[in-house]
Amino acid sequence: MFDKYLIDVATLRNTGPADAPTGFAFEAKLGYYRGLGLSMIEKLDVSIDGEQLPREAVRFDEGNGPLSLDEMETAYDRRWPFGTPATILIERPGGFPPGEHELSLLQQLRVSYLPFPSTNSDAKSVSFPG
Incomplete structure (x- = not known):
């Protein structure tokens, strides 16, 4: 239901030095209609x-x-509220590649009931300047 809203491509950016990025980041929203504790986000x-x-990146x-x-997995005191963007940071030498690419995010959540x-x-086509 909320899958098409997971990735905010307008927030995609490289991280680290401008001339030698060490990774990239983007904002994402939770695909579940209620907030969840971070320990309940399995993937x-x-x-x-x-x-x-x-996974390590x-x-x-x-x-x-x-x-x-x-x-x-053990962040029992932290939550991701519904509708609130969180930042996904990726360690990747060179950052996000310039040009046309598909960026995908899969969330696997443990819901008590x-x-x-x-x-x-969610998967979005991205034209990234680099």
Whole structure:
């Protein structure tokens, strides 16, 4: 239902020095109709042109400082409210590649009353200047 709103391509940017980016970042929203504790986010898979980026390269920041996906597993005191953008940071030498690319995000969420994980995904075509 909310999948088409997960990725905000207008926020896509490289991180690190302008002449030698060390990664990229973009804002994303939760694909579930209620907020969730960060420990309930089981997966945040980021892909460029179908190539999934390593889990270790992904960081998440809902406004209280970046966490690795492993650190999120025990972040019991932090939440991602519905409708609030969070920053997804990716460590990737060279940053986001210039040109036309497809950026994808998959969220797998553990919801207490569902007997299966809630999975939401979004893919956007991006023309990135580099």
